[in-house]
Amino acid sequence: MGRGVGTPSTGRSQGAEEAMASPSGRTLRKRKSLDKDQRRLDDLAEFFQIAAEAKSVLVFSGSGMSASAGLSTFTSPGGLYERAKKRFKVKDGIMLFCDSFYRKRGKDVRKVMGEIFFEATSSCPTLAHEALGRLEASGRLLRHYTMNVDGLHRLVDGMTTWSGRRDCPGKTVELHGCCREIVCTNESCPKQASDMTVEQGKAFRRGLDVLCEGCKGAVRPKIMLYDDSQSELITPDVVMEVMDADILGADLILWVGISFQQSASLEYFRNVSRVIKECGREGDVAQAIVNPCEESHFNAISGAGALLDDLKIIQVVSNANSVLADL
């Protein structure tokens, strides 16, 4: 028995049927693609309408914010993880950013961090960073939380950085530290954090130990590692209280250039969504996921699940530069 058993014959040859099916298949695909394009345009129009009325904007940013500056990303093909995997012959490049690996192979981790320092300090802020500066100047930027360690926002006029104190009004919170600074690992040292000098950057790039000028203890680049046992030195835990308080005052929350492939970003997204619900602000605050890659929206939605019930989440399929410039 073959195919077509029991199928009434139309009297047409198989070739004619294929010829009929082919154009209609194309039409269906075209229709779906048009529907999708229309949905994107509708989402974009809705987003800009909400953004135009927003008085208090909270921005979370990831590597997509700095992409046009030419900086290496972590997870994308050819990014830091992939390069580290080949160069240091490890199972996964993410290991270079884990505390346990740093304890075993500190020299290799210091080399990578030294390179990140030079890559960042030879780059310029993107149009998206500049747009943040304008948002701040207009009084509409509530806070900018970034997972980036490049510190490019620091180069924008009028942008300030949160110091780690609960009441600090600094506008950018560097959730995972900043490659432009070093911290002394000796907790009793009065000189906890300072700018990394070019000489210190070169020493790290060679994998060398760098000593504190104050206490002669070891210093490290101020970059958060996975399971970092010294996380308090990089970004104090009080940051989560500051974040919760900010969520109460926001009417628009942007997630810019974040792939949601890493657990930290999903944790922040879940936390923000949870706080919005706990405070009964579902109707007062909208969130937008701004990323040219559609997968990021899927990752966020599937990662947060039922936490998003009743919340307004808009997908903005576009890059950071063009969206922030139009706010």
Ligand SMILES: [Zn+2]
């Ligand atoms: Zn010290």
